[in-house]
Amino acid sequence: MDAQWTFQSITSTLQVTGCHFGIKPPGWSYPKHHHHLTELVYCIDGEVTQQIGQENVLMRRGDLLLIKSGIKHATLNGASIPYVFFNLHFDLDDSDMRRILGAEPYRRIPGDAASRSRVPGYIGELERLLCRGIADSRTRGAASEQHVSLDAGQRLAVQAHTLLLVSEVMDLLGQPDGHAEEAAGPVPDASHFAADVAHRIEDLLSQNVYSDITVAEIAQAMNMSRYQCSKVFAHVYGVSPRQFLSRLKLNEAKKLLVTTDKPVAAIAELLGFHSATHFSRQFRRWTGQAPQHYRPKQ
Structure with missing residues:
Protein backbone atom coordinates (compact mmCIF):
# COMPACT_ATOMS: atom_id res chain seq x y z
CA MET A 1 0.00 0.00 0.00
CA ALA A 183 -24.10 40.07 24.82
CA ALA A 184 -25.93 42.35 22.45
CA GLY A 185 -23.89 45.38 21.55
CA PRO A 186 -21.20 46.54 19.15
CA VAL A 187 -21.08 44.67 15.86
CA PRO A 188 -17.94 42.90 14.58
CA ASP A 189 -15.27 44.22 12.22
CA ALA A 190 -15.24 47.83 13.44
CA SER A 191 -11.90 49.48 12.81
CA HIS A 192 -9.87 50.80 15.74
CA PHE A 193 -10.41 54.39 14.55
CA ALA A 194 -14.17 53.87 14.25
CA ALA A 195 -14.24 52.33 17.73
CA ASP A 196 -12.39 55.33 19.20
CA VAL A 197 -14.78 57.78 17.52
CA ALA A 198 -17.86 55.80 18.56
CA HIS A 199 -16.65 55.67 22.18
CA ARG A 200 -16.25 59.45 22.23
CA ILE A 201 -19.77 59.82 20.82
CA GLU A 202 -21.03 57.46 23.56
CA ASP A 203 -19.34 59.61 26.22
CA LEU A 204 -21.06 62.73 24.88
CA LEU A 205 -24.42 60.98 24.77
CA SER A 206 -24.02 59.66 28.32
CA GLN A 207 -23.02 63.11 29.60
CA ASN A 208 -26.13 64.68 28.06
CA VAL A 209 -28.89 62.37 29.25
CA TYR A 210 -30.30 65.27 31.27
CA SER A 211 -30.60 67.62 28.29
CA ASP A 212 -32.36 67.97 24.96
CA ILE A 213 -29.17 67.59 22.95
CA THR A 214 -29.58 66.42 19.35
CA VAL A 215 -27.49 64.10 17.19
CA ALA A 216 -26.69 67.09 14.98
CA GLU A 217 -25.17 68.89 17.99
CA ILE A 218 -23.17 65.80 18.92
CA ALA A 219 -21.89 65.57 15.34
CA GLN A 220 -20.94 69.24 15.39
CA ALA A 221 -19.00 68.74 18.63
CA MET A 222 -17.15 65.87 16.93
CA ASN A 223 -16.48 67.94 13.77
CA MET A 224 -18.46 65.41 11.73
CA SER A 225 -21.56 65.49 9.60
CA ARG A 226 -24.69 64.03 11.14
CA TYR A 227 -24.60 61.24 8.55
CA GLN A 228 -20.98 60.33 9.40
CA CYS A 229 -21.70 60.46 13.12
CA SER A 230 -24.68 58.12 12.84
CA LYS A 231 -22.94 55.77 10.41
CA VAL A 232 -19.78 55.31 12.55
CA PHE A 233 -21.75 54.90 15.78
CA ALA A 234 -24.19 52.39 14.27
CA HIS A 235 -21.29 50.44 12.74
CA VAL A 236 -19.72 49.93 16.17
CA TYR A 237 -22.76 49.77 18.49
CA GLY A 238 -25.39 48.31 16.16
CA VAL A 239 -27.90 51.10 16.93
CA SER A 240 -28.14 54.75 15.94
CA PRO A 241 -27.02 57.51 18.36
CA ARG A 242 -30.66 58.55 18.72
CA GLN A 243 -31.73 55.02 19.70
CA PHE A 244 -28.82 54.76 22.14
CA LEU A 245 -29.76 58.09 23.76
CA SER A 246 -33.38 56.96 24.01
CA ARG A 247 -32.25 53.85 25.90
CA LEU A 248 -30.25 55.99 28.32
CA LYS A 249 -33.21 58.32 28.91
CA LEU A 250 -35.55 55.35 29.42
CA ASN A 251 -33.25 53.87 32.07
CA GLU A 252 -33.01 57.21 33.86
CA ALA A 253 -36.77 57.74 33.63
CA LYS A 254 -37.45 54.32 35.16
CA LYS A 255 -34.98 55.00 37.96
CA LEU A 256 -36.48 58.41 38.76
CA LEU A 257 -40.03 57.05 38.70
CA VAL A 258 -39.18 54.19 41.07
CA THR A 259 -36.72 55.87 43.46
CA THR A 260 -38.12 59.42 43.73
CA ASP A 261 -41.46 61.11 44.24
CA LYS A 262 -40.80 63.76 41.61
CA PRO A 263 -43.87 64.63 39.52
CA VAL A 264 -43.95 63.29 35.98
CA ALA A 265 -43.72 66.85 34.65
CA ALA A 266 -40.54 67.46 36.67
CA ILE A 267 -38.95 64.24 35.39
CA ALA A 268 -39.85 65.20 31.84
CA GLU A 269 -38.19 68.59 32.26
CA LEU A 270 -35.15 67.03 33.94
CA LEU A 271 -34.61 64.64 31.02
CA GLY A 272 -34.85 67.40 28.42
CA PHE A 273 -38.37 66.77 27.09
CA HIS A 274 -40.31 69.80 25.88
CA SER A 275 -43.45 68.82 27.79
CA ALA A 276 -44.85 66.21 30.14
CA THR A 277 -47.18 65.10 27.32
CA HIS A 278 -44.24 64.45 25.01
CA PHE A 279 -42.44 62.50 27.75
CA SER A 280 -45.53 60.43 28.60
CA ARG A 281 -46.13 59.59 24.95
CA GLN A 282 -42.49 58.55 24.49
CA PHE A 283 -42.45 56.52 27.74
CA ARG A 284 -45.60 54.69 26.66
CA ARG A 285 -43.93 53.93 23.32
CA TRP A 286 -40.89 52.55 25.18
CA THR A 287 -42.66 50.46 27.82
CA GLY A 288 -46.28 50.08 26.77
CA GLN A 289 -47.57 51.91 29.86
CA ALA A 290 -47.90 55.44 31.17
CA PRO A 291 -45.24 56.82 33.56
CA GLN A 292 -47.69 57.12 36.45
CA HIS A 293 -48.66 53.46 36.06
CA TYR A 294 -44.99 52.38 36.07
CA ARG A 295 -44.51 53.75 39.58
CA PRO A 296 -44.79 51.19 42.41
CA LYS A 297 -47.97 51.40 44.43
CA GLN A 298 -47.45 52.91 47.87
Whole structure:
Protein backbone atom coordinates (compact mmCIF):
# COMPACT_ATOMS: atom_id res chain seq x y z
CA MET A 1 0.00 0.00 0.00
CA ASP A 2 1.33 3.43 -0.98
CA ALA A 3 -0.61 6.35 0.55
CA GLN A 4 -0.01 9.96 1.48
CA TRP A 5 -2.05 12.58 3.30
CA THR A 6 -1.09 16.20 2.70
CA PHE A 7 -2.43 19.06 4.78
CA GLN A 8 -2.70 22.64 3.63
CA SER A 9 0.16 25.00 4.37
CA ILE A 10 -0.33 27.10 7.51
CA THR A 11 1.31 30.48 7.87
CA SER A 12 -0.20 32.52 10.69
CA THR A 13 1.27 34.95 13.18
CA LEU A 14 0.43 35.05 16.88
CA GLN A 15 0.85 38.41 18.61
CA VAL A 16 0.89 38.37 22.42
CA THR A 17 1.01 41.49 24.59
CA GLY A 18 0.13 42.18 28.21
CA CYS A 19 0.43 38.54 29.24
CA HIS A 20 0.56 38.45 33.03
CA PHE A 21 -0.71 37.02 36.31
CA GLY A 22 -1.86 39.43 38.98
CA ILE A 23 -3.20 39.80 42.50
CA LYS A 24 -5.35 42.84 43.35
CA PRO A 25 -6.68 43.78 46.81
CA PRO A 26 -10.31 44.39 47.77
CA GLY A 27 -11.51 47.75 46.47
CA TRP A 28 -9.08 47.75 43.54
CA SER A 29 -10.43 49.09 40.25
CA TYR A 30 -9.23 49.87 36.75
CA PRO A 31 -10.94 52.68 34.79
CA LYS A 32 -12.85 52.30 31.55
CA HIS A 33 -10.57 51.59 28.58
CA HIS A 34 -10.28 49.43 25.47
CA HIS A 35 -7.62 47.43 23.66
CA HIS A 36 -6.73 46.87 20.02
CA LEU A 37 -6.38 43.12 20.57
CA THR A 38 -8.67 40.40 21.93
CA GLU A 39 -8.44 40.17 25.73
CA LEU A 40 -8.69 36.90 27.63
CA VAL A 41 -9.25 37.07 31.40
CA TYR A 42 -9.27 34.01 33.70
CA CYS A 43 -10.35 34.37 37.34
CA ILE A 44 -8.04 32.17 39.41
CA ASP A 45 -9.46 33.20 42.78
CA GLY A 46 -11.85 35.74 44.27
CA GLU A 47 -14.40 37.56 42.14
CA VAL A 48 -14.53 40.75 40.10
CA THR A 49 -17.06 42.84 38.18
CA GLN A 50 -16.28 43.69 34.58
CA GLN A 51 -18.32 46.65 33.33
CA ILE A 52 -18.60 46.09 29.57
CA GLY A 53 -20.45 48.89 27.82
CA GLN A 54 -23.65 49.30 29.84
CA GLU A 55 -23.54 45.80 31.38
CA ASN A 56 -21.97 44.44 34.58
CA VAL A 57 -20.49 40.96 34.20
CA LEU A 58 -19.58 39.17 37.44
CA MET A 59 -16.62 36.79 37.25
CA ARG A 60 -16.06 34.18 39.93
CA ARG A 61 -13.33 31.62 40.49
CA GLY A 62 -12.71 29.54 37.36
CA ASP A 63 -14.68 31.82 35.02
CA LEU A 64 -13.12 32.82 31.71
CA LEU A 65 -13.95 35.97 29.75
CA LEU A 66 -13.11 37.00 26.18
CA ILE A 67 -13.48 40.69 25.33
CA LYS A 68 -13.44 41.74 21.70
CA SER A 69 -10.95 44.38 20.57
CA GLY A 70 -12.26 47.93 20.70
CA ILE A 71 -14.87 47.23 23.41
CA LYS A 72 -14.85 49.63 26.35
CA HIS A 73 -14.70 47.99 29.77
CA ALA A 74 -13.74 48.71 33.38
CA THR A 75 -12.87 46.40 36.29
CA LEU A 76 -13.81 46.54 39.98
CA ASN A 77 -12.93 44.16 42.81
CA GLY A 78 -15.87 44.79 45.12
CA ALA A 79 -15.28 41.59 47.09
CA SER A 80 -13.66 41.34 50.52
CA ILE A 81 -10.85 39.05 49.30
CA PRO A 82 -8.02 39.55 46.77
CA TYR A 83 -8.71 39.03 43.08
CA VAL A 84 -6.18 36.66 41.46
CA PHE A 85 -6.21 36.46 37.68
CA PHE A 86 -4.49 35.61 34.42
CA ASN A 87 -4.70 38.18 31.63
CA LEU A 88 -3.72 37.88 27.98
CA HIS A 89 -4.01 40.22 24.99
CA PHE A 90 -3.56 38.41 21.70
CA ASP A 91 -4.23 38.53 17.98
CA LEU A 92 -4.04 35.91 15.23
CA ASP A 93 -3.91 36.83 11.56
CA ASP A 94 -6.16 33.89 10.69
CA SER A 95 -9.36 35.26 9.14
CA ASP A 96 -11.58 32.42 10.40
CA MET A 97 -10.28 32.79 13.96
CA ARG A 98 -10.78 36.56 13.87
CA ARG A 99 -14.32 36.14 12.61
CA ILE A 100 -15.23 33.79 15.48
CA LEU A 101 -13.44 35.78 18.17
CA GLY A 102 -14.99 39.04 16.95
CA ALA A 103 -18.54 37.73 16.59
CA GLU A 104 -19.71 39.17 19.94
CA PRO A 105 -18.60 42.06 22.20
CA TYR A 106 -17.75 39.54 24.91
CA ARG A 107 -18.11 35.84 25.70
CA ARG A 108 -18.13 34.51 29.26
CA ILE A 109 -17.43 30.82 29.91
CA PRO A 110 -18.53 29.77 33.43
CA GLY A 111 -16.09 27.96 35.68
CA ASP A 112 -17.93 24.64 35.59
CA ALA A 113 -17.52 24.46 31.81
CA ALA A 114 -13.93 25.74 31.83
CA SER A 115 -12.96 23.26 34.56
CA ARG A 116 -13.98 20.33 32.34
CA SER A 117 -11.58 21.48 29.64
CA ARG A 118 -7.80 21.79 29.37
CA VAL A 119 -7.96 25.55 30.09
CA PRO A 120 -6.83 25.30 33.76
CA GLY A 121 -3.95 23.00 32.77
CA TYR A 122 -2.68 25.28 30.00
CA ILE A 123 -2.93 28.35 32.24
CA GLY A 124 -1.11 26.42 34.97
CA GLU A 125 1.70 25.67 32.53
CA LEU A 126 1.88 29.34 31.51
CA GLU A 127 2.02 30.21 35.21
CA ARG A 128 4.95 27.85 35.61
CA LEU A 129 6.74 29.43 32.65
CA LEU A 130 5.97 33.08 33.39
CA CYS A 131 5.75 33.34 37.14
CA ARG A 132 7.86 30.67 38.70
CA GLY A 133 7.42 32.21 42.14
CA ILE A 134 3.80 33.35 41.97
CA ALA A 135 2.62 30.82 44.58
CA ASP A 136 5.13 32.15 47.10
CA SER A 137 4.30 35.77 46.30
CA ARG A 138 0.61 35.11 47.00
CA THR A 139 1.34 33.89 50.51
CA ARG A 140 3.73 36.79 51.14
CA GLY A 141 1.21 39.30 49.81
CA ALA A 142 3.79 40.82 47.46
CA ALA A 143 2.52 43.93 45.71
CA SER A 144 5.48 44.78 43.51
CA GLU A 145 5.32 44.39 39.74
CA GLN A 146 7.73 41.79 38.45
CA HIS A 147 8.88 41.48 34.83
CA VAL A 148 9.90 37.98 33.80
CA SER A 149 12.69 37.52 31.24
CA LEU A 150 12.43 34.44 29.03
CA ASP A 151 15.02 32.72 26.89
CA ALA A 152 14.31 31.57 23.32
CA GLY A 153 13.05 28.13 24.36
CA GLN A 154 10.76 29.56 27.03
CA ARG A 155 9.34 32.15 24.62
CA LEU A 156 8.54 29.36 22.15
CA ALA A 157 6.90 27.36 24.94
CA VAL A 158 4.78 30.38 25.94
CA GLN A 159 3.65 30.81 22.33
CA ALA A 160 2.84 27.10 22.04
CA HIS A 161 0.77 27.00 25.24
CA THR A 162 -0.95 30.26 24.31
CA LEU A 163 -2.03 28.72 20.99
CA LEU A 164 -3.21 25.57 22.80
CA LEU A 165 -5.16 27.74 25.26
CA VAL A 166 -6.81 29.75 22.47
CA SER A 167 -7.63 26.53 20.63
CA GLU A 168 -9.27 25.11 23.76
CA VAL A 169 -11.27 28.32 24.25
CA MET A 170 -12.43 28.15 20.62
CA ASP A 171 -13.66 24.60 21.25
CA LEU A 172 -15.56 25.77 24.33
CA LEU A 173 -17.20 28.57 22.36
CA GLY A 174 -18.42 26.03 19.84
CA GLN A 175 -19.84 23.56 22.36
CA PRO A 176 -23.58 23.83 23.10
CA ASP A 177 -22.94 22.72 26.71
CA GLY A 178 -20.18 25.28 27.20
CA HIS A 179 -22.80 27.83 28.28
CA ALA A 180 -20.82 30.70 26.80
CA GLU A 181 -22.77 33.89 27.40
CA GLU A 182 -23.19 36.41 24.61
CA ALA A 183 -24.10 40.07 24.82
CA ALA A 184 -25.93 42.35 22.45
CA GLY A 185 -23.89 45.38 21.55
CA PRO A 186 -21.20 46.54 19.15
CA VAL A 187 -21.08 44.67 15.86
CA PRO A 188 -17.94 42.90 14.58
CA ASP A 189 -15.27 44.22 12.22
CA ALA A 190 -15.24 47.83 13.44
CA SER A 191 -11.90 49.48 12.81
CA HIS A 192 -9.87 50.80 15.74
CA PHE A 193 -10.41 54.39 14.55
CA ALA A 194 -14.17 53.87 14.25
CA ALA A 195 -14.24 52.33 17.73
CA ASP A 196 -12.39 55.33 19.20
CA VAL A 197 -14.78 57.78 17.52
CA ALA A 198 -17.86 55.80 18.56
CA HIS A 199 -16.65 55.67 22.18
CA ARG A 200 -16.25 59.45 22.23
CA ILE A 201 -19.77 59.82 20.82
CA GLU A 202 -21.03 57.46 23.56
CA ASP A 203 -19.34 59.61 26.22
CA LEU A 204 -21.06 62.73 24.88
CA LEU A 205 -24.42 60.98 24.77
CA SER A 206 -24.02 59.66 28.32
CA GLN A 207 -23.02 63.11 29.60
CA ASN A 208 -26.13 64.68 28.06
CA VAL A 209 -28.89 62.37 29.25
CA TYR A 210 -30.30 65.27 31.27
CA SER A 211 -30.60 67.62 28.29
CA ASP A 212 -32.36 67.97 24.96
CA ILE A 213 -29.17 67.59 22.95
CA THR A 214 -29.58 66.42 19.35
CA VAL A 215 -27.49 64.10 17.19
CA ALA A 216 -26.69 67.09 14.98
CA GLU A 217 -25.17 68.89 17.99
CA ILE A 218 -23.17 65.80 18.92
CA ALA A 219 -21.89 65.57 15.34
CA GLN A 220 -20.94 69.24 15.39
CA ALA A 221 -19.00 68.74 18.63
CA MET A 222 -17.15 65.87 16.93
CA ASN A 223 -16.48 67.94 13.77
CA MET A 224 -18.46 65.41 11.73
CA SER A 225 -21.56 65.49 9.60
CA ARG A 226 -24.69 64.03 11.14
CA TYR A 227 -24.60 61.24 8.55
CA GLN A 228 -20.98 60.33 9.40
CA CYS A 229 -21.70 60.46 13.12
CA SER A 230 -24.68 58.12 12.84
CA LYS A 231 -22.94 55.77 10.41
CA VAL A 232 -19.78 55.31 12.55
CA PHE A 233 -21.75 54.90 15.78
CA ALA A 234 -24.19 52.39 14.27
CA HIS A 235 -21.29 50.44 12.74
CA VAL A 236 -19.72 49.93 16.17
CA TYR A 237 -22.76 49.77 18.49
CA GLY A 238 -25.39 48.31 16.16
CA VAL A 239 -27.90 51.10 16.93
CA SER A 240 -28.14 54.75 15.94
CA PRO A 241 -27.02 57.51 18.36
CA ARG A 242 -30.66 58.55 18.72
CA GLN A 243 -31.73 55.02 19.70
CA PHE A 244 -28.82 54.76 22.14
CA LEU A 245 -29.76 58.09 23.76
CA SER A 246 -33.38 56.96 24.01
CA ARG A 247 -32.25 53.85 25.90
CA LEU A 248 -30.25 55.99 28.32
CA LYS A 249 -33.21 58.32 28.91
CA LEU A 250 -35.55 55.35 29.42
CA ASN A 251 -33.25 53.87 32.07
CA GLU A 252 -33.01 57.21 33.86
CA ALA A 253 -36.77 57.74 33.63
CA LYS A 254 -37.45 54.32 35.16
CA LYS A 255 -34.98 55.00 37.96
CA LEU A 256 -36.48 58.41 38.76
CA LEU A 257 -40.03 57.05 38.70
CA VAL A 258 -39.18 54.19 41.07
CA THR A 259 -36.72 55.87 43.46
CA THR A 260 -38.12 59.42 43.73
CA ASP A 261 -41.46 61.11 44.24
CA LYS A 262 -40.80 63.76 41.61
CA PRO A 263 -43.87 64.63 39.52
CA VAL A 264 -43.95 63.29 35.98
CA ALA A 265 -43.72 66.85 34.65
CA ALA A 266 -40.54 67.46 36.67
CA ILE A 267 -38.95 64.24 35.39
CA ALA A 268 -39.85 65.20 31.84
CA GLU A 269 -38.19 68.59 32.26
CA LEU A 270 -35.15 67.03 33.94
CA LEU A 271 -34.61 64.64 31.02
CA GLY A 272 -34.85 67.40 28.42
CA PHE A 273 -38.37 66.77 27.09
CA HIS A 274 -40.31 69.80 25.88
CA SER A 275 -43.45 68.82 27.79
CA ALA A 276 -44.85 66.21 30.14
CA THR A 277 -47.18 65.10 27.32
CA HIS A 278 -44.24 64.45 25.01
CA PHE A 279 -42.44 62.50 27.75
CA SER A 280 -45.53 60.43 28.60
CA ARG A 281 -46.13 59.59 24.95
CA GLN A 282 -42.49 58.55 24.49
CA PHE A 283 -42.45 56.52 27.74
CA ARG A 284 -45.60 54.69 26.66
CA ARG A 285 -43.93 53.93 23.32
CA TRP A 286 -40.89 52.55 25.18
CA THR A 287 -42.66 50.46 27.82
CA GLY A 288 -46.28 50.08 26.77
CA GLN A 289 -47.57 51.91 29.86
CA ALA A 290 -47.90 55.44 31.17
CA PRO A 291 -45.24 56.82 33.56
CA GLN A 292 -47.69 57.12 36.45
CA HIS A 293 -48.66 53.46 36.06
CA TYR A 294 -44.99 52.38 36.07
CA ARG A 295 -44.51 53.75 39.58
CA PRO A 296 -44.79 51.19 42.41
CA LYS A 297 -47.97 51.40 44.43
CA GLN A 298 -47.45 52.91 47.87
